[in-house]
Each structure stands twice: as structure tokens, then as C-alpha cells.
Amino acid sequence: MAGELLRLALGAVRAHRLRSFLSALGIAIGVAAVILLTSIGEGTRLYVVSQFTQFGTNIIAINPGRSKTMGIPGVLGGSTRKLTIDDAEALTRIRGVEVVVPVTMGLGAVELGGRSRSVTILGATPDLPVLWRFGARQGSFWPRGDPRQGGASAVLGPKLARELFGERSPLGAVVRIAGGRFRVVGVMQPKGQMMGFDVDDIAIVPVASALRLFNQDELMEIDLVYANARDTARVEAEVKRVLIERHGDEDFTVTTQEAMLDVFGNVMDVLTTAVGAIASISLLVGATGILTMMWIAVGERTSEIGLLRAVGATAAQVQAVFLAEAAALATLGGVLGIAIGLGGGLLLRLVVPGLPLETPLRFVLAGLAVSAATGLVAGVGPARRAAALDPIDALRAE
Template identity: 55%
Template sequence: MRGLELVFFVISALRGQRLRSFLSALGVGIGVAAVVVLTSLGAGARQYVMSQFTQFGTNLMAVDPGRVKTMGMPGVLGGTTHKLTIDDAIAIGRQPGVAKFVPVVTGQGRVVGNGRGRSVFIYGVTHDAAAAWKFSVAQGRFLPPIDPHRKASYIVLGPKLAHELFPESSPLGRRVRVAGWSFRVIGVMTPKGHFLGFDLDDAAYIPVATAKALFNVDELNEIDVLAASSDAIVPIKRALKTLLIKRHRGQYDFTITTQDEMLATFGRVIGVITVAVSGIGGISLFVGAMGILTIMWISVNERTSEIGILRALGVRRGTVERLFLLESVVLAAAGGTGGLAAGLGLGAVLRLAVPGFPFETPPAAIAAALGMSVIVGIASGVVPARRAASLNPIETLREE
């Protein structure tokens, strides 16, 4: 009951100095808005990355040549590595729990047809790629289920490539050329969108053995493995490790990355960036706190006679201290609430302007923002409030 009335009393004091109160609250507001916006961008980026990965399904894992802790970068750290072969892939496919396996060779090439040409990513894969990556075919069919060692001059076009080369007619059955090799178009994929900036629709798919010959390489870039269930992921990973070490003459020279690990890696990277960037927001919050401290200090020194008369009227020392502390907290909380509203408002505007903009405010960030502004209020109010309480009422009432 009395607490609320004291808040009103304090607000009357703040309203007595409208501009000054507004400006010092603004400092905290900007800090809180910065923290809210930056953490929201971080959380949004995390969610964006998550959705990018999970669009391929969550039971996917990748075997890459070379041994680097997280993202396979073959041979960078020195040492010889064995090549990942199609036979490795076939052996992996025989393991229990493995639903599908896809040996992958990638390269870039110019696809020419219908008097037009376009440079795209070319994936050398097998029949199972479409199912493993959750891609589907719009027209015709995907690569036929043939022995991965066999070459075949079939090609499946991504929708964008198909549209660029054959804007008016169906590409099915038409011939295209890649680096002098002739292919027959047997299918067109449905649009899939972008993945981390790559246009997945601007691509072409050919049998993996053909891709090896076309790009003149004798190893795979990657083997993708789809587990039958999420429970199978961990045992498969263990089995693949044993299998490949045996096949590679006892050398652990490859990297198996599960979807979870990839997400965790990206999550960590984004987490570190978010913390660093929120730290910058924290600095502006600190500057805001200094602003409140300064204003409160000035305010106490200007209102000595008010403090004196309150003391003469019987207001206790501790109550005077609490009053000024409350004033500082109200100031900071008002700024914090305003800053929170501004931050959320900015997010709403961004999402309206750019649909799908990765701006996601975690509820914990909202609570933290308000909590932080109250802490800022207390921290910057303590010293001025102590001073107010320590004033000698006789001194303050001596002159006008």
C-alpha cells in the first residue's frame, strides 16, 4: 500500500524535471534497446541456420576426407590421407541401420543446351540422393538406380537451370553438353531455395562415376549417410569409424559429422558472436547507468532543502535513502521499458519490411533486459541515495 504511494511521490519528483528525467532514462533505454536488438538478431540467426540444416532431415551425417575437429578440411593439417572411394561408400551402405548412402563428387561446370549456357554446381550422386536430401522431382525422374561405378549420360536439372536453358519448352529428353560430354535430360527438380547462400535450384545432378571422370578426380568429396532412425545415429557413427579405419589401413583420416554436431558448431559460433555483440550493447547500458548516476547526484545536491524538510517532518534517514534509490530505479526501469518497446518495435518493422528477417526475441532476453535496467537503477542510485540520507537536516535548512 505505502510502497505504491511512495512510487507516486517519486514520480512527482521526476516529473518536476521532465526533460532531464527523459534524457537520463533515454541513456538506459538505448542500452536496453541495443541489447534486445542484438540478442534478437543472434537468436534469429541461430534459428535461421537451424532451419537451413533441418530442411535436409535430421538423421543425416556426412563423411569427409581428412581429419579436422569439426568441419572437414582435407589434408590442411598435414599428413597423408586416404581417398574416400565409391567402394568406401558401398561398404558404409552395408552397415546395419544405414537407410541410404550417397557418394558425392561436386564441381562447377558450364551446362550448354538449347543454344544457351550457364555455369552451375554439378553434383555427382546416386539415385538415393533425392530421398536422402529430401529433394523431389517436378518433371521426369531422378537418376536411375544403377551401380555407382557405372557411368551414364543422364542429367537432372535444378529448376532454375532448367528454366534458364529451356524457358519455353520442356527440357525432358533434350540434350545438353557439359565440358564436351553429352547428356540427356531425364528430370527437373522442384524448387528448394537457398542453403547458406548457395542456390540449390541452380544445379545439375549426374551419376557419381560420370562426375569423377568429368572432373577428372579419383576420390569423393563426401559420403552422405542417412540413418534409419535418430536412435541409430550414434551406433552408426561408431560403426562407420571402425569400418573406415580398417579400410584405411588403421588410419583415422576422415571426419564423420552428424547433423547435430554441425548444428552445435554453428550454434557455438553464433553464441560467441551474440555474446560479443551483446557486450557492446552492455557498454551502452553502462554509459546509461553513468548518466543516471550523474543526474541523481545533481538532483540530490539541488534538493537538499527538500531532504531537510522531509527529515524535519520525521522521515527517517533510511526512508530518504530508499526514496532516492526508488527514484533512480523508476528512472532506469522507465528507460528500460521504453528501450524494450523500441527494440521490439524495430524488430516488428524489420520483419514487416523484409519478410523472414531473422529477428527472434527470446523471452529470457525480455526478462533480462527489464532485470538489467532495475539493476542499473539500483547500482547508479546507491551512491546518490547514501549522500541524500547522510545530509544533516540542520545544515540543509539553514538557508534558502
């Protein structure tokens, strides 16, 4: 029966093609806006998540200071100790940990002959390629040893290498980095931007040397890679235990990659929902169009409604016919809107190639469901009006 009523409804929609198209257009524009904006939101989310997860997900970052405490450390009885290479070394003994990379960072000039380029200088260990999942394209990192010792070797980003050396091989050359002399032992694989940071344009030196160059006695971060994702909680607890044992207090912040992704995911979900909600205002406008069209249709087809009642249609069946018509009209608008949204997405990709854009199937299905529901809601008033007509008055309306 529902299928038959829908067929009747579609017949009525087809009978006034232009009018139906125009009233469905409002819904189409609304759905297209929702699809397009949420696709940009989802694309951005996936882009950023891929940026995070290119390092792998089994990563824990330890930073100095507590992000969750209030007040001034040391004043209220706590003690603050700096994050050191010794701390990093202590963490290597935790079961399941693959590598621990103590990291520090600063800006400085890299000079060769008369050429100089100001870049980010990263202090790390030869385990950095394990953390980053990419390593030297040319040459290699300096040999593993005691990270507290430092050394005079450097690995350059490919862009920096090209700027300083042109087409020549930089391997074996001596450059000045923030005033210190370093021998170039490797050039990194090209990677481009990573979280807005150009990793092709950096110089990597031993962490102890970097601390000396920048006159620092504290690491910026310790990154730790562990083997099994299921061990996250245990490794996190172990890291805390080891560092509290060494510092006497939890004066550091441990962030797992999972937690970071969760927080980011939540932020993006809220943003995508907000953008979708704003776009759905245009759906309201579309609903008004359907309401107007259906109201007019009931007025025009009063005599037909009388006939339906005369041949035995109940008031509920008459109501269902008009509800189905409103829903069909809005769903057609939804289909049109999805086509416009997806087409607009393709066009945007052509015009702005870098724009991250992703339309999951659930967005498309939600677009259809929302448009059908919009039609049903907009159709309630006119359908009730149709059902409430007196059959005799309706028959006389011709």
C-alpha cells in the same frame, strides 16, 4: 513497504516529466541498441540453423583426410586411402542407416544446341531427395542401381532448366554436361539459396559419371541419413569402425549434424554476446545520465529529506526511496528502449525484407532487468548522499 516506496519514487519521477524523460532517454537508447543488435544476431543464428536443419538433423558427413591430425599422411607411418563409392556401399550395411549418398562436385558447362550455361555439377545417387528432403518436381531421378556403374541421366535445377529450355519441358532432351551426353530425366523443385549455394542452378548426374567427367577417383563427401536421432553416437562409432577396417587407419573425418550445430551455436553465442557488450556501452552513458539527475534531485530535495527524517524515516528508508527512484527512472528508460528496439526492428524488416531478425522474450526481460540494475547502480551514490544528510541541516535547506 517496498511497493509504497516505489509509489513515492514514481510520484517524484512524474513530478518532473520532461527531465525524467530526458535522463531515461540514455538508458532507452542503450537498451534499444542492445535489443536491435542482439535481435539481428539471434535472427542470423536462427536463419543459419534453419538452413542446416532443413536437411534434417540425423545426418552424418564423412570427408576424406583427418582434420585433427598434424603432419603429412603417409610420411609418419600412417596410410591415406581415398574415399570411394565402395566405402559408401559398405556403410549402407550399418543398422539404422536409411540412405548413404556418395557425393562429388565440380564446375562445368551444360549445353543445349547453341545455349551454354556454366553451373555446378553434382554427382550423387537417386537417394539425394531423401538427404535433401525435396526432390524432382517434374519427372524423377534415374532408377536405383549399382552406383559404381554410373549412367547418362541427369536431373536439372529449375533455374538451369528454364535458362536452357525456356517454357518447354526438358524431359527426354539430351544435353551435354562437361562434355558428356546426358538425357534429362527430371527437374528439381525450386529451393533457392541453400547456405549461399543456388541449388536451383545445378545439374545432378550419377556419381560415378561425375567422377569420370572430372577425372576424379575420390569422393568429396559421403552423406549418411539414419533413422533415429538417439543413435547418433552408435552410428558415428559404426561408421568409424567400418571405414577404419577398410582403410586400416582413421584417415577421414566424421562430422555429425549435431556437432556442426553445436560449433556454430557456440560461435554465434560469442558473436551475439560481443555485439550485446558493445551496445551495452551506451547503457553506461545512460547510467551517467541517471546518476547526474539523481545527484541533482538529492540537492533540490534536501529539505524534503530533512522532513522525511523528522517524521521518522530511517536513513535506510531515505536511501531506499532514492534508489527506487533511480531504478524506476532507468526501468522506464528500459521500457522505452524496448519499444524503440522492437519498433526499429519492424522498420528494418520493412526497409530490408530479407534481414533475419528475431527478438526472443528473454532478450526483452534481460533488457528490463539490466536497465533496472543500471538504475540501482547509478542511484547508489546519490541515495547514500541523501541518507547521510544531517536531518537538521536538511530541514534548514529550504
